[in-house]
Amino acid sequence: MILRKVLTENFPTLAAEQDLMEEIMKVVFIHEVEEGELLIDIGETIENMPLLVEGSMKIVREDEEGHEIFLYYVSAGNTCAASITSGFGGQKSNIRAIVEEKATFLAIPIKYVELWMAKYAAWRHFILNTYNAKFEEVLKVVDLLAFKKMDDRIANYLHEKSQTHHSKILKLSHQDIAIDLNTSREVVSRILKQMEKSGQITIGRGQLTLLN
Numbered sequence: 001m002i003l004r005k006v007l008t009e010n011f012p013t014l015a016a017e018q019d020l021m022e023e024i025m026k027v028v029f030i031h032e033v034e035e036g037e038l039l040i041d042i043g044e045t046i047e048n049m050p051l052l053v054e055g056s057m058k059i060v061r062e063d064e065e066g067h068e069i070f071l072y073y074v075s076a077g078n079t080c081a082a083s084i085t086s087g088f089g090g091q092k093s094n095i096r097a098i099v100e101e102k103a104t105f106l107a108i109p110i111k112y113v114e115l116w117m118a119k120y121a122a123w124r125h126f127i128l129n130t131y132n133a134k135f136e137e138v139l140k141v142v143d144l145l146a147f148k149k150m151d152d153r154i155a156n157y158l159h160e161k162s163q164t165h166h167s168k169i170l171k172l173s174h175q176d177i178a179i180d181l182n183t184s185r186e187v188v189s190r191i192l193k194q195m196e197k198s199g200q201i202t203i204g205r206g207q208l209t210l211l212n
Contacts, residue, residue, distance in 0.1 A: 055103030
């Protein structure tokens with residue numbers, strides 16, 4: 001069965017627990033979302049937890065003035081820790097999930113997320129490992145905001161994006177970077193030109209290429 005194969009290839013630790021696998025297959029449904037679409041928006045009630053099997057998502061928060069702050073990426077084989085937290089108890093989402101690359105994900109009704117925490121060790125470990133990994137990424141963002149200069153933040157942002165997309169060629173504009181890092185386009189352009197001059201990147205029309 002295709003669904004069983006998808007689960008086994010992308011979430012082997014979950015698939016290893018047979019009873020859990022059978023329960024997942026009974027309740028899960030598959031979604032495809034195009035690049036640029038919103039998967040989760042701020043203020044929404046989260047009804048399903050996404051298990052990403054293809055593509056990638058960008059997770060951002062928004063300040064009181066409507067400025068977005070980039071938090072982390074979600075790639076295939078992972079889920080969004082913030083969506084789990086918001087889903088418990090029917091809380092409103094405090095993050096925005098934007099599809100970076102056309103994404104295919106398995107949607108699990110949120111009521112099962114908590115139920116399986118007590119029932120299956122594999123599921124509990126998966127959720128806790130997701131929390132730990134994303135918590136470390138958020139701490140990195142906090143450190144960058146508090147202690148690093150904008151050129152360090154931009155360099156880190158580009159390398160994270162490269163790792164998520166498995167490519168040195170990044171299709172994004174100076175304005176895209178400015179929005180994600182809550183700065184001005186002019187600041188981004190100046191720093192990117194410095195990075196190009198020092199041999200770290202090359203700048204093309206609508207894309208950047210990392211050289212190291």
